[in-house]
Amino acid sequence: MRNITALRAAAAATAALLTATACSTQRGQDDQGTVAGGTCKGQQTTGITDKTIKLGGIYPLSGPASAYGTISKGVAAYFKYVNDHGGIGGRKVDFVVRDDGYQPPKAVEEARRLVEREKVFAVFQTLGTPSTAAVWDYLNQQKVPQPFVATGASVWGTDTKHPWTIGWQPNYVAEARMYAKYLKDEKPKAKVAVLYQNDDFGKDLLGGFKKAVAGSGVKVIAEESYEVTDPSVSAQMTSLARSKADVLLDVTTPKFGSQALAADAKNTQWNPVHIVNNVSSSAAVLKPVGFKNVQGVVSATYFKDPADPRWAQDPEVKTYQDAMHEYAPDADPANQFNAYGWAVASSLHKALDAMKCPTREGLRDAVRNLRDVKVGMLLPGVTLSTGPDDAFPIETLQLMRFKGERWQLFGKPVDTRKEFGPLTD
Amino acid sequence: MSTLTDLLQQVVEGIGSGAVYASLALALVLIHRFTGIVNFAQGELAMLSTYVAWQLMASGMPFWLALPVTLAVSFVGGMLVERLVIRPVQGAPELTVVIVTVGLFIFVNAAAGLIWSFTVKAFPQPFPDGGIDLAGVRMDWSTVGIIGVVAVVMGLLYLLFQHTSIGLVMRAVACNPESARLSGIRVSRVLMLGWGLAATVGAVSGVLVAPVLFLEPNMMGGVLIYAFAAATLGGFDSPVGAVVGGLFVGVAETLAGAYVDVIGPDLKVGVPLVIILAVLLVRPQGLFGRAAVERA
Numbered sequence: 001m002r003n004i005t006a007l008r009a010a011a012a013a014t015a016a017l018l019t020a021t022a023c024s025t026q027r028g029q030d031d032q033g034t035v036a037g038g039t040c041k042g043q044q045t046t047g048i049t050d051k052t053i054k055l056g057g058i059y060p061l062s063g064p065a066s067a068y069g070t071i072s073k074g075v076a077a078y079f080k081y082v083n084d085h086g087g088i089g090g091r092k093v094d095f096v097v098r099d100d101g102y103q104p105p106k107a108v109e110e111a112r113r114l115v116e117r118e119k120v121f122a123v124f125q126t127l128g129t130p131s132t133a134a135v136w137d138y139l140n141q142q143k144v145p146q147p148f149v150a151t152g153a154s155v156w157g158t159d160t161k162h163p164w165t166i167g168w169q170p171n172y173v174a175e176a177r178m179y180a181k182y183l184k185d186e187k188p189k190a191k192v193a194v195l196y197q198n199d200d201f202g203k204d205l206l207g208g209f210k211k212a213v214a215g216s217g218v219k220v221i222a223e224e225s226y227e228v229t230d231p232s233v234s235a236q237m238t239s240l241a242r243s244k245a246d247v248l249l250d251v252t253t254p255k256f257g258s259q260a261l262a263a264d265a266k267n268t269q270w271n272p273v274h275i276v277n278n279v280s281s282s283a284a285v286l287k288p289v290g291f292k293n294v295q296g297v298v299s300a301t302y303f304k305d306p307a308d309p310r311w312a313q314d315p316e317v318k319t320y321q322d323a324m325h326e327y328a329p330d331a332d333p334a335n336q337f338n339a340y341g342w343a344v345a346s347s348l349h350k351a352l353d354a355m356k357c358p359t360r361e362g363l364r365d366a367v368r369n370l371r372d373v374k375v376g377m378l379l380p381g382v383t384l385s386t387g388p389d390d391a392f393p394i395e396t397l398q399l400m401r402f403k404g405e406r407w408q409l410f411g412k413p414v415d416t417r418k419e420f421g422p423l424t425d
Numbered sequence: 426m427s428t429l430t431d432l433l434q435q436v437v438e439g440i441g442s443g444a445v446y447a448s449l450a451l452a453l454v455l456i457h458r459f460t461g462i463v464n465f466a467q468g469e470l471a472m473l474s475t476y477v478a479w480q481l482m483a484s485g486m487p488f489w490l491a492l493p494v495t496l497a498v499s500f501v502g503g504m505l506v507e508r509l510v511i512r513p514v515q516g517a518p519e520l521t522v523v524i525v526t527v528g529l530f531i532f533v534n535a536a537a538g539l540i541w542s543f544t545v546k547a548f549p550q551p552f553p554d555g556g557i558d559l560a561g562v563r564m565d566w567s568t569v570g571i572i573g574v575v576a577v578v579m580g581l582l583y584l585l586f587q588h589t590s591i592g593l594v595m596r597a598v599a600c601n602p603e604s605a606r607l608s609g610i611r612v613s614r615v616l617m618l619g620w621g622l623a624a625t626v627g628a629v630s631g632v633l634v635a636p637v638l639f640l641e642p643n644m645m646g647g648v649l650i651y652a653f654a655a656a657t658l659g660g661f662d663s664p665v666g667a668v669v670g671g672l673f674v675g676v677a678e679t680l681a682g683a684y685v686d687v688i689g690p691d692l693k694v695g696v697p698l699v700i701i702l703a704v705l706l707v708r709p710q711g712l713f714g715r716a717a718v719e720r721a
Contacts, residue, residue, distance in 0.1 A: 064543045064643060231445075231647035232638050235438050235679050242431070255545050258639045266554070268564070288639055289546035 007370065033119070040357030044143065047121030047357055055079075055124040055348075056098065056114030058131065059150075063101035067254070067284060068127055071150060072097045073343020074324070074337035075125065078349075081323040094323070096120060102127075104134035111135040117146050122147060122363055124348055125300050129153045129200060136165045145363045148344050148393070152279075154204055154423060157391040167366050168344055170302055170394050170416070172201060172277075173208030173348040173423055177416040178300045178397040179275050180212030183247060188217045193235055193245035193272065195260055197252055198225035200252040204249045205277060212420055221245055243269040248281065257285045265293035273298060279376060280399075281407070282336055283307075286334070291405050300397040302344045302382045307334040307406060308370045316376030341379035347384055347393070350375060367393070381413035389422065430561040435683050436676055441568035442651075443675020448575050448630035449645070449652035450659070450667035455662045458599045459619030460604075462522050463512070466529035467627055468645030468652070470506070474499040474628030475635045475644070476541055477546060488551055492632065502581055503624025504617040504659045511620070512613065515719020537642040548635035571633050575668065578629055582664055595619065599662075623699050651678070654697030657704050669713065674700060682685070 032044030047054040063068040074291040087093065096118050100107040107126060114120045115138075122145035124317050126132045129151045139146045140162045148168035149156055152175065172176075183190045194209070196202035200305050202225065210220060224236035224242035233256050240248065250260050257280025264274055274297045276285075281299040304311045311317040324333040331338050355362035365403035370393060373384040384393045395417040400407040417423070449468060456464045477498050506529070514525050514540040552570035556563055588593040597605040598615040606612045631645065638644050654674045659666025678696045710716040 063538065064460045066538070100673065184491065229647050229650070231442070231634070231644075231651070234637060235682060238434070238438055241685060255639055255641055255643075258545050262637075262639075269563075284544045288545050290547070351527070 009188055011214065031325035035325060036357065036359050039363065040359050041197050043357055043359035043361040045359050048091070051091060052094055053088065053222050053352070054094045054096065054118065054120045055122055056078055056096045056118055057099050057125045058100050058107050058110045058114070058123065058135070059125070060096070060102035060128045060131075060247070061099035063103065065102035065128060067100070067282075068150070068337060070331055070335060070337045071125070071341040071344075073328045074338035074343075075345040076341075077323050077327040077331070077338070078345035079133065079300050080327040081319075082349065089220045089358075094126075100126075100131055102131065104130045107131035107134050107137065111138055115139070115142055118164070120144070121360065124148065125150050127151065132156070132165075136162050136290055143360060145360050146379075147363065147367045148348060150340075150344070152204075153200060154208070154392075156202075158424060164364055166391055166393065168347060168393050169340075170278075170300075170397050171392055171423070172205040173211075174392065174395045175278055175300055175397060176208035177212045177420045178211055178399065178414055179298075180216075181414055181416070182216065182275075182298070182399055182411070183218045183417055184213065184216050187247065187273070190218045190247045190273075191221045191243070191245045192218060192244045192247045193222040194224070194226050194249045195240060195252060196222055196223065196249075197256065201253075201279070202251050206249075209249060214228040226232060226252075228253070228256075230256075233259050234263050241267055244270070246272050250272045250274060250276040252277070253286045254280055254282070256280075258288050258317045261286070261289045261294055261297065265289065275299065277385065283411075286402065291402075294402050295404075297402045298399060299402075300396055301379070301397050301407070301409075302338075303339060303378050305336055305407060306339045307336075308408075310409070339377060340358055341373060346377060347373075347375050351386070379409070379413060382384040390417070392417070392423065395423075429555060432680075433562045435565050435679050436649075437562055437568070439676030439679035440672055441565070441571065441675070442679065443655075443672035444571045444575050445630065445634050445648060445671075446651040446655045446674055447671025448571075448578065448633060449648055450655035451575070451578065451664055452627040452630060453652055453656045454659075454661060454664055454667040455582075455623040455626060456619060457656070458664075459595065460471040460511075460616055463661070464623070465523065465526040465564035466533060467623065468534040468649035469530050469537075470503065470624050471627035472645045474502070474538055474624065474644060475548070475631035475640055475687075476537055478628075478632055479541075479546060479551075479635075481639055488549055492551075495632065496628055499624045499628035500621040502621075503627075503720065504694065505623040506624070507617045507620035512616075515616075534642050534646075541604075541642070543642055545639040545641045548632075548640045549598045550636035551632075567637065573716060574633060578626060579664065579668055580627075589697070591618070651675070651697050654700045655702045656711075658711055660711025662715060663711065663713035666711055666713030670711070 033044050036045045038045045057072055059072045060066050076095055079095045083092045096112040100110050100288045111123060112255040114123055122146060123139055126135055127150040132149045132151050136146060144165060146165040152172045154168050154173045155164055156390040157171060194206055196206045222240050222245055224239050226233045237260060242252055250393060252260055257276060266284055276297055276299050278299055278301060286294045304317055306317055321333050324331060324338060351366045354366045368386050370384040371384045375384060382394060382396045386393055396413050396415045398409050399411045400409050452467050453464060474495055478491050481494055482488060510529060514521050543691055550565045550567060586596055594610050595615055597610060598612050598659035602612050604680040651674055656667050657669035658673060659670030674697055681696050704711060
């Protein structure tokens with residue numbers, strides 16, 4: 001399997017290389033982008049005119065992570081809706097979606113296509129930490145904005161060498177801080193067992209959690225990791241059960257999330273408070289385990305769940321539901337990923353509105369100068385805030401507990417930045 | 426909990442996962458015995474069979490009816506794969522055949538993703554919840570069930586090979602295809618039969634693991650590595666070896682992960698690879714395998 005993955009990666013890399021060479025030989029006289037005059041003199045205006053703005057997105061529409069691909073449908077529905085209501089500052093959005101199959105070499109190829117052939121104004125969303133990391137060097141060299149990447153790695157905000165790239169959703173450390181605060185408040189003597197994926201994602205969240213509970217009565221007493229190539233996490237769960245911890249922090253991706261939840265439900269001798277990270281909190285993870293087996297599980301979120309009856313009368317959610325029916329009839333409006341797409345697209349709308357110059361530089365600066373910007377699809381109390389020393393748009397989360405057939409919010413939204421201080425490298 | 430119960434619990438866990446590796450290793454060994462091919466796509470075919478079972482159940486069929494139908498479909502499917510994909514490259518260098526099975530692996534994986542998507546699906550557990558508790562060591566009914574089913578499959582294969590005429594024919598082909606052909610055995614049919622049998626055993630393996638691993642296209646990828654280790658350890662031409670090898674790999678992996686600090690859970694996946702390497706260096710034919718003897 002490993003060999004085969006390597007083989008596949010090698011093949012894809014070769015393909016990327018070939019395309020890259022092909023591109024560089026094709027690059028001709030018209031390679032120069034356009035620039036602005038007047039007060040914005042010299043700034044790049046490629047992909048933006050008074051009437052249009054062209055954006056490109058790279059999502060896994062195929063392959064193992066294709067469940068996330070539907071985010072692009074929520075984004076596209078938002079832009080279509082906005083175009084029919086006057087556009088963004090009078091500009092119609094042309095949103096080009098490309099598929100990378102969750103393969104970094106393919107993401108590089110698609111980024112080059114978007115920048116060099118499609119001549120997009122910005123690459124609005126690359127999905128996943130590996131694909132985003134694969135293209136951010138290129139996009140920053142080309143000085144193309146890469147706003148609001150769909151991954152929670154904290155590096156997008158702590159890094160200082162890639163000014164054109166910025167995250168959006170709460171980073172994994174912010175999420176870990178939310179759980180840490182919950183335990184410090186509610187279970188100050190908690191003994192925590194951690195199951196985590198042995199990669200940047202898992203280590204980011206676990207590291208953030210340990211730092212956030214340092215010096216308190218909350219102690220991590222057992223940790224087990226797994227590799228994404230492991231068949232199952234059942235042996236790890238058995239080991240963790242032996243620790244007799246009273247909290248299980250479950251830092252997994254979807255399949256392993258289902259396995260861990262099922263293993264916890266099966267073991268009637270050990271009943272810890274099960275905290276599952278946001279990545280594995282979707283219905284697609286919980287449903288196969290059986291809703292009756294995941295009652296009382298805790299997680300955290302930051303945007304409105306379209307399936308939650310609490311928001312049935314919410315104007316933004318209603319607009320979203322109607323727009324989804326009209327512009328994305330094949331997508332399920334109740335799917336959280338679509339709502340995520342809607343929320344992130346409307347966030348970009350606010351950033352585009354705030355540009356001082358209608359240029360790539362203008363967008364780069366605008367996304368780093370957001371002051372308590374309200375976005376309808378985000379939870380009340382969650383806003384976008386960035387600044388010269390803050391490259392994390394959302395750092396506020398709220399806890400939720402699974403009850404019946406859906407998540408229920410509880411507690412107050414917590415600004416983890418205020419609570420724990422700025423996050424630095 | 427004492428350290429001894431702890432150790433025994435780990436051993437039981439290991440046997441549980443080992444039985445799973447053993448079942449897939451059995452399928453690998455079956456094909457290798459008859460055709461000399463190492464089938465990299467064995468796990469993916471098993472995964473595909475599991476989807477067939479899932480689809481049947483999703484359309485309302487009860488588990489115990491869906492199972493025999495799935496096994497039958499897998500048997501026919503395995504024979505078709507041999508006829509349509511493998512036979513055209515029969516007699517080609519080994520590397521060609523290996524590449525074809527790797528291609529089959531990628532194709533089946535992608536096709537399953539296309540048809541059923543990559544989101545995980547729940548697969549019903551045929552065995553009851555709970556388990557038995559022996560002096561603090563806990564064994565789930567599902568583990569007991571998996572071990573039982575693998576034992577039954579072993580027994581059936583033994584009966585088939587040793588006590589039926591078709592088994593005799595199959596052994597003849599495995600032993601010496603040329604002589605078998607000269608004595609009037611239709612070797613190509615027997616090879617098809619071998620692939621069909623292997624696919625059926627693989628299907629059993631897939632259906633057994635799906636309730637625990639959750640069904641998705643990459644379900645068998647991890648299992649395949651361990652199955653390879655099991656088959657290498659036991660000997661690629663010995664069904665008994667495959668089962669013993671599977672159990673050994675499962676227990677070794679669990680114990681190494683739990684007790685050898687340097688290894689820990691991080692390096693657990695390295696255990697089967699170390700086993701493969703060590704066996705190939707010390708006893709290439711495996712514990713139960715027969716060394717290939719060539720006349721000078």
